[in-house]
Amino acid sequence: MPNLNLAINSYNILRQSIIIILITLSSVVALATDYDVLKRKANLFYEQQEWLSALAMYTLMLDQHPDITDTYSHAIIAASMRNDSLMQAELLDKAFQNHIPFDSLYNQVKSLSFNIGKTNLYENFLLRTQISYPWLSRNIDLQLLKYYTFRRNGNKMEHYALKMLKNIEDKPESIPFRDALAEAYLLQGRQPEAIDTFKSIIKLDADNYNAIIELGNCYYTSYLANKENSQLCKLAQEYLSKAYSLKPTPFVKQMLESLKTPTK
Secondary structure: HHHHHHHHHHHHHHHHHHHHHHHHHHHHHHHHHHHHHHHHHHHHHHHHHOHHHOOOOHHHHHOOOOOOOOHHHHHHHHHHHHOHHHHHHHHHHHHOOOOOOHHHHHHHEEEEEHHHHHHHHHHHHHHHHHHHHHHHHHHHHHOOOOOOHHHOOOOHHHHHHHHHHHHOOOOOHHHHHHHHHHHHHHHHHHHHHHHHHHHHHHHOOOHHHHHHHHHHHHHHHHHHHHOOOOHHHHHHHHHHHHHHOOOHHHHHHHHHHOOOOOOO
């Protein structure tokens, strides 16, 4: 009898364990199914630009899986389309609390905003994030510089290039920001300042092709506008010849051939 009772008890324990496992598995399956349904609905609402409904679905999805970057980015876009800055702030807080990498988040927000033709959503996202999270300022300044370069906004490019140049003016890592600053000056029609900036790049990197070809172009176009100025011609020849020695191209060769040394 003791052995029979032991066997019955063991069976009951095993049965209870199986029931618990089955209940757990059923809950997991139901949860997964619910999440898939939410995702399908969210994507449908997003595609139909029903932003409030899409945001509601993404919020429910994040309650179940708060570690998926794609959900945050879609939710942020939906909130942005509704001008809901408070919800954007809450989403950012939740994203950082769940260790979502900021680089991954802003890249996805950028991609989504560009895809729907609303690039300003990405710009506003960066600006708002910078206010709320000042420790991300330098990273965001860099992304804003890239954004305004894409937009060909000379004034904004100048502003953010100068910010990025602070404390690294004489270091080699300043070259990309000097280049952006020079381009900003050109976009604003400030050629002398652009020339000075390109020359500052060459002081740090004597064979910097971009700075050299840009200087050649500046002097070339200036000479075409004033062919009486032999000095402009010589400078154009100097920089274009250097550029051609570094990277010979038919275009630069044609420019050099078109230059004729003025008679003194």
